[in-house]
Amino acid sequence: MVVVLAVLGVALLAIGFAQMRGARPASGIRGGFGGPAGSSDVxxxxxxxxxxxxxxxxxxxxxxxxxxxxxxTAAVLGLVLTLARVL
Known part of the structure; x- marks a missing residue:
């Protein structure tokens, strides 16, 4: 159960960070006039x-x-199960 939660957590984090990186604005996007030479500011x-x-x-x-x-949750559950086994 703990391993499944940990793997699920890592997968959700990876997908979330990939979506965030994909939505990052391009450095060439600017509004208005007068951007630096070579920019896409037209x-x-x-x-x-x-x-x-x-x-x-x-x-x-x-x-x-x-x-x-x-x-x-996986960390807490793993800790609780470990302590329950020891005690």
Missing amino acids: GAHPGFEAPGPTDHWKVGAPLRIAGFAALA
């Missing part, structure tokens, strides 16, 4: 906002939280 229509540097942190967050919770 101007934008009014109201266009370039994504913030931390907007991608929310993507995959529920999976990462569930993964950490599964790992914590």
Whole structure:
């Protein structure tokens, strides 16, 4: 049971972090005019906002939280079962 929870936790963490990394904005995306030479800044229509540097942190967050919770549960359950066997 403990091993299953630990493996599930690691899998959820890996998927959550992969989703977060996939949603990361490209460094060339900028809004407005006047970006540095070589950037993809060719101007934008009014109201266009370039994504913030931390907007991608929310993507995959529920999976990462569930993964950490599964790992914590596996650790506590393993500790309790070990102590129950010793005592």
